[in-house]
Amino acid sequence: ETGVTQSPTHLIKTRGQQVTLRCSSQSGHNTVSWYQQALGQGPQFIFQYYREEENGRGNFPPRFSGLQFPNYSSELNVNALELDDSALYLCASSPPGTPSEQYFGPGTRLTVT
């Protein structure tokens, strides 16, 4: 059984640019959540997707947006990158009926210069 995978592993962007991060959920999982983990801190909830629709959002500006596809994979898009967006971005998927049980991928390390 393949776990949650994320791509790319690392990337470096310049302030003002746009970035897309990708996540493939664990087999059979239909809910995907995204978190931002700044250095030395706990993860912060960005949003969650269920059945291709946003199902809850944390305290992040609209320039953070996402998508979920019919195969339950997901994308996180960030526009107008700021230096404070530098962080580890974690994707987590949940099996049907248990959205509280979240299994995390290895993350994407984004550095904004």
Add this chain to the structure above:
Amino acid sequence: AQSVTQLGSHVSVSEGALVLLRCNYSSSVPPYLFWYVQYPNQGLQLLLKYTSAATLVKGINGFEAEFKKSETSFHLTKPSAHMSDAAEYFCAVTRMDSSYKLIFGSGTRLLVRP
């Protein structure tokens, strides 16, 4: 609003000693509680979860945690530390709405001395 407090940003123990990582939560409704472990440059791995069943929860790698409602605590323990337990540990509580978003504590780094 729900929140989690992890006491001690760093905990150091000797190999073979008891591990105790503290977590206190604040919640207006019965919570679901979790412990995750994060090794350097990796994602989070679920250690164990409390979802209103037995108050003593056993997880992977010999860890367990006890839900104490009267103390609003969910401390993580392991009887005997191993060098491979050195990592960052996060306690998390769910927000009981439709999204079940996880609210994490700030983490505790466990150091294991030989």
